[in-house]
Amino acid sequence: MNFIKMQGLGNDFIFIIDKEENYLKDEIEIAKKVCNRRFGIGADGLVIIRNSDIADAKMIIINSDGSKANMCGNAIRCFAKYLYEEGIVKKKNITIETGDGVKISELFINKDDKVDLVRVNMGKPSFKGVDIKLNNKDKLIDEVVEINNKRYKLTSLLMGVPHTILINNNNEYSMEDGKIIEKYDLFKENTNVNLVKIYNKESIEVRTWERGAGATLACGTGCCASLVALNKLGLCESKAKITTLGGNLIVEIVNDDVFMTGEATFICSGVVLN
Structure with a gap:
């Protein structure tokens, strides 16, 4: 082969x-x-x-x-x-x-x-719970969720596959948290988890725990989902440089579509x- x-x-x-x-x-x-x-x-x-x-x-x-x-x-x-x-x-x-x-x-x-x-x-994102496959929830946007006695403020969306964003400006979270969140029973089909650090409104860092693969050096859909989530929360512009362990991407939102370069x-x- x-x-x-x-x-x-x-x-x-x-x-x-x-x-x-x-x-x-x-x-x-x-x-x-x-x-x-x-x-x-x-x-x-x-x-x-x-x-x-x-x-x-x-x-x-x-x-x-x-x-x-x-x-x-x-x-x-x-x-x-x-x-x-x-x-x-x-x-x-x-x-x-x-x-x-x-x-x-x-x-x-x-x-x-x-x-x-x-x-x-990359197409249009969706924050609808039915698209993300959330259990008994219409959406999950900037909401505190408690898992194993630990509190996380999460935002979830579909960017081709389900992604959950966790702001990590003070390095308080790790990939172990991503592993825990991935299989939390709120997510019917599990979720990818992105730990995001905001440098400024046009530059962010993303570390991803991928559903089905674990911690990876980068995730393209995760970078796109992270920009979309931060933009919705007013924390990022519609175009930004995304830094990952494996290199950089440029992600931008144009007329509700998300483009990745x-x-x-x-x-x-x-x-x-x-």
Whole structure:
């Protein structure tokens, strides 16, 4: 089984082509195997490239624990770069079918015909409890929640996948808090958790505990969700630089749509032997 490994801000993925959906017979077990950092290649997730009836290609994402994700911001930038540089789709604006609908990726291509940056329309966020899959709650915006005798002020929204934002200006929270919040019974299908530090209204830092993957160096949808939440609370402008452990993104809100711009990089290619 041939693969290519890519990363976006340190969020790494194994890419496999299965256009006709007849190559991978047990994709969940394959994802858990190849993503294992001791006994496999090692990655935060498996990304499968398939044909689409409504877009240039279809992106399937399976987290390292075998759970599926509707959307991933860092993966989709890698996906668009892969399609272009491997000659699968030679267009500067590529449409990609995801579990969260069709996303449009704009490629910034250099004189060597390589992709420097990818700008993705991530779509519209939602603060509705029914979309986030909250238990018996219409919304969760700047609200104190007590979990295991510890108080957290949380804001949750759907940005392709559910995200919960926790302001962490004084470093009072850690990834262990993210792990606890992820599985809190308020969230029917669990939640991603973002610890956010505000530098100023145009610059923030985001650390993410990802549902199904744990602590990662960066999360594209998490960065987008963090900007949207802070903007709604009046703490951030509609465009900001987002700093993560793996690098930086530019995120902006334009007419209620959220746009994310950042890099994507090839790491290696090879063959899975067994």
